[in-house]
Amino acid sequence: MQKPNILLIYTGGTIGMIKDADTGALRTFDFDSILTRIPEIRLLDCNIETISFESPIDSSNMNPTYWADIAQIIEVNYQAFDGFVVLHGSDTMSYSASALSFMLENLAKPVIFTGSQLPIGDLRTDAKENLITSIQMASLQKDGLPVIREVGLYFEYKLYRGNRTTKINAEHFEAFESFNYPNLAESGVHLNVNKEYLWRAELTHQLVVRKTMNTNIGILKLFPGISKSLVKTILGCKTLKGVILETYGSGNATNEKWFIELLQNAISRGLHVVNVSQCAGGSVNMGQYETSSKLKAIGVISGKDITTEAAAAKLMYLLGVKIAHSEFKKTFETCLRGEMT
Known part of the structure; x- marks a missing residue:
């Protein structure tokens, strides 16, 4: 079977930062060299391409204009890729995941938001696990079709429905919770998907992207x-x-x-x-x-x-x-x- 094609979309945030070993200063990570920085990604059974915002932003500056940019990237690349992973700052991630869930009408492929509490170059970073498992979640297929067909948010071993999440902690790796809806999947020795809680998208309907959001x-x-x-x-x-x-x-x-x-x-x-x-x-x-x-x-x-x-x-x-x-x-x-x- 053909390997799934996954597109990484880097918008900004802590996950995309590396720390200079000499000065301790943080700088933006070049995602074009992601396989060099995180060689474990080569073990994943999928093809990965990356695209970044021209000027990565702090998630505190996230707004509907940037949501439209993310939606546009997904729309343009929708036919060429089987899944999408959006790298995003954690502070406003729940807002963005919620917004994209509404903007991407008839979505029938996974769009997984993830990020990290520590920079990707930090010794104790949570970025590698979040990134690698998010790619795995986006790659899950059965009978040639995506298992996940909605906007999700993956953080610290759990995949949530994106529009059900809230950031609850700025200090712990378990930064998010979904209080009113069960987890979609959990990562342990195996990836356990709670199939009964997944959104059932109509595969026969065409993707419709709504980019106009009224902020009043x-x-x-x-x-x-x-x-x-x-x-x-x-x-x-x-x-x-x-x-x-x-x-x-x-x-x-x-x-x-x-x-x-x-x-x-x-x-x-x-x-x-x-x-x-x-x-x-x-x-x-x-x-x-x-x-x-x-x-x-x-x-x-x-x-x-x-x-x-x-x-x-x-x-x-x-x-x-x-x-x-x-x-x-x-x-x-x-x-x-x-x-x-």
């Missing part, structure tokens, strides 16, 4: 004592098209009259308000408690068990494809790429 959104995190002036200022922003409301527990918020009225007025003006829980795990269930029943009554959108990262990406995506206002709530509350249960 905001995130409003509730806290005890939040002021009326703050909420009014945010909801009153004239360019705002959507707001993610980070509420307590299962979607609860203060039911003070001024708060509900501000939300109701904003929704009546056409603002889309999405209810997402501040809790790392669990789901929004508006109406379960009195403190969320009023949100449901005024038309707040339920984010169910979606992450804030995925909610932001989905909001930008749906605004970008210009879903009709009358259909927006229903569409957001519908699972499109496995981002919510």
Whole structure:
């Protein structure tokens, strides 16, 4: 059988840095010489090519323009490659993996995001294992077809659904978690794929790449004592098209009259308000408690068990494809790429 062709896409981040042994300074790694730097990659049963951003970026500078660049690279090379591995800084990786999951409609090949906590040239680096296993995950095939057909995120022995992840630790190698959805695969002595949790893509549909993301959104995190002036200022922003409301527990918020009225007025003006829980795990269930029943009554959108990262990406995506206002709530509350249960 023909070996799978895998394309490495380097955008920037810690994984692409090497440390000068004399000065200790970090500099960008030349991925054209990846086989020289990581000879173990030669043992992988696949063909590997690399492409890098002209100017690699820190993931803190990641934005929808760069998301479109990643999507464009995948679109141009989609027929020539069987899988893609995106090397990315970890800080905003969950946002990017979520965004690409929506932008790559009808995706039927693996797009695996990975990175590292330590530079690739560091003595104790986690970069080599993350990179090598991500390539292996992207290479998995059965009967000549990819096993994984979605956007994943691989870090520290676990493959997650990309739009289900959150970065939980800046210090440990286990930097990510998927609280509301099981791992897609785990790396040990063998690669164990949890096939029942994989996204089932329609192989007969053509890839459609959506590159327009509307960034006129905001995130409003509730806290005890939040002021009326703050909420009014945010909801009153004239360019705002959507707001993610980070509420307590299962979607609860203060039911003070001024708060509900501000939300109701904003929704009546056409603002889309999405209810997402501040809790790392669990789901929004508006109406379960009195403190969320009023949100449901005024038309707040339920984010169910979606992450804030995925909610932001989905909001930008749906605004970008210009879903009709009358259909927006229903569409957001519908699972499109496995981002919510």
